[in-house]
Amino acid sequence: MNPEVEVAPVLEEAVIQRTLGAALRTGGDFAEVFVEDKRSSSAMFDDGRVEELSSGRDRGAGIRVVVGDTTGFAHTADLSEGGLRSAAEAAAAAARGGGGGVRTVELTRQETTPPNPVGVYPESVGKGTKVELLRRADEAARSEGGSIKQVRARYGDSRRQILVANSDGLLAGDDQVRTLFVVSTVAFGDTGMQTGYESVGRTVGFELFDTYEVEDIARTSARRAITKLDARPAPSGTLPVVIGPGGGGVLFHEACGHGLEKDLVDKGASVFKGRMGQQVASPLVTLVDDGTMAEEWGAYGIDDEGTPAQRNVLIQDGVLTDYMWDFLRSRKAGRQLSGNGRRQSYQHLPMVRMTNTYMLGGKDDPASIVASTENGVYVSHLGGGQVNTASGDFVFGMTEAYLIEDGKITDPIREGNLIGNGPKVLTEIDAVGNDFAMGSPGMCGKDGQGVPVGDGVPTLRVQALTVGGTAA
């Protein structure tokens, strides 16, 4: 244990009790205090030099009060008892409760099991050491070839300590440490400029760099940019698409992940509404959302409503088995909590969110999946995506992709989007490899809030996806 490490945001239990009491004074059915103390630091290398180091602290509390179906919310950066009381009163007023009374909440501390221990807390590592990683990455990327004209490398870490207390008597805390390293490159050739990108992010401390060499991250980024200098225009039209291991998890995140979030389902904004127990995907598909997955980017001990992270099977052998839930919806339905209530910061209300969402590996040999595809596209790395959960239509970007011609991976193709319809694509997965891997760290946006998520897939083939290129 590092001596510089401070313990979780300390608020006396009595203060929390009195704050919950103030929140319930107008007759709320439920009240919650969420306290956050997050320290972040980053270092940026760009254009051949260490450009800037940045650090900051976000510290405050968000308080919500629920009256019937109405939630009132207020937040404050003032963690004194007076500051908390003012926020509690504002949240209670916002919830528009009627008469109330005095209620006392007995708090019971819940033990939190972190997904993994943290080896080296980021604040215990000197800034000079962090900066040195950036220089090494720049050098490694440029050593990949003279066509690499620009390198941007970013190191980032955060330590987020949270405490959740609610009127059901819950008191729980977590200490979430994340470390990220990103390298973006630009290659220049006869065909113009192309970009490469690679990132590694884990819910761990500085020991990340015992597992990952920054040179490898940099070289992967540079290689992606250089490869695309020779890329042909992407095809235009509907083709079989083989997605490589790890790099394609965003497919499920967009094709069905968001549609399985219970808040969207409840409002009729999901194509998966009313389909529980039905076959919604190929029997080859088993989809899991797992916040306990050690070291993964979307892992944590408790969610932002105090519920321990869990492993939830959403689709089993193609059959829809569960949605993802937040605390209030689970509580109302009288069902088990799923641990998917997350928020960007203490300034936000929690929502149903994914954690690490992945498809389990299958039986097929990855090489034979490619060999049995006559003509198509092989995508080894996907960028971001977007989905309309009501219609199920989604897109995602290919950042590294190749043509498949006569069962062989051939020329690289330029960047573009793939477009498909979630429910249709799920049923059209006809081959699943035995090479499951997790992918790159992601930042998932929903209703204006971003949270870290992970994803993963084995090699898989979709019989038909629309490839948004320009080549006939």
Place this chain on the structure above:
Amino acid sequence: MSSGSGDLYDVADLVVGAAEGSEQVEAYVTHSRETQIRVYEGEVEQLSVAETLGVGVRIVRDGRQGFAYCGTFDADSVREAVADARDNAAFAEPDEFAGVGSPDSVEPADLDLWRSELLDVPTDRKVAIAVELEQAVRAADGRITGVESCDYGDTAGEVVVATSTGIRRSARTTGSQLIAFALADDGDAGSSQTGFGFSLGRTFDDLDVGVAAGDAARRATRMLGATKPKSDRLTVVLDPWVSAQLLGIVAGTLSAEEVVKGRSLFAERVGEEVAMPAFTLVEDATDARSWGATPIDDEGLATRRVPLISGGVLDGFVHSTWTARRMGTASTGSAVRGGFKSTPNADCRSVSLVPGSVGPEELIAGIDDGILVQEVSGLHSGVNPVSGDLSTGAEGLRIRGGAVAEPLREFTLASTLQRLLHDVVAIGSDLTWLPMSAAGLTLVIADVSISGQ
């Protein structure tokens, strides 16, 4: 919590007053008050009232830049941020062009962006207008099955920028908005469709429930029964909502920061024809109609009109203090930050294309075979502003014989940014200010790749 830019100046002065020796110090201090209301089935689902404070501290010492922030005006926390920024600076590498802004001769425009009456509107009226919007959406069309979300929001934000080099300025803006996402279904098995509608204002009385509800219902219902088109090369008509998103990406490539760092496809092309001859693009944050309007940039310099492309010829780029020094020119007052937690970059905030003389109906009437594109998706994943490769998911209506026909969905548009600017064949007269960095208008573009069936 007290308010007013007086407090912000006090915090900024505390930061700037901490400058040591020859170092340069910049304080970026923000204070915003927000109300967010979401209604569902006639009741308030969420109501949040918030006040957010922020302080960003940039220190440049011997050409080395460090930055730190805190989310409070508490003096000890602010002093800690100053100390952290100074310590961070020690680990950056020296850059002769690094520095905070310096006063120049341009005075900030007198813009009417603040309506104090918004702060006095009672919460009940805000709830009532959101409920009214939800009812109006549900009543607008028999095929509307519900709303996914129906929100009222307002914000009153103030910012102070002060530097040890003598800048000491403030700006403040208010804004209010209504936005609804409607769900529509015509009974066919299969998918529902969604559509959004919004109304924006500087104050409460600017909001128009009818516009927001009508747009949401129209956008949700127009895609019912949509099919996937065949792959083809066609003329596409981009509506203002779509063109604004693409013009915003073009504007981003005209940041001098991207240019000097070798990431802009328009570097080295000043004076060359980069677009069709009627294409004239201007950045102007002093235009009060723009939702990005502000009298000062995020380094405290006056914003000003910056010609970017005139008659298809590239004029130049938008500059921050750093890019201007590096390229041997003057800042264009175009420093933009993501918020108090980040340092400024050169970027556009209020770009618009000089409109043409013909309205959208007349433009469509001249097209025999094409697609009116009303929504795009995956711009962040499908447009690479460095290579110029462009591929985006799209929805819209078929144009046949000069008239709009059946709805189309689940297809992509592809081209490159370079080609697209030359392939514009007509620019509409319908300039529309939207809540993004560019205004939109109807754009007709020839020979675009459509991927579908």
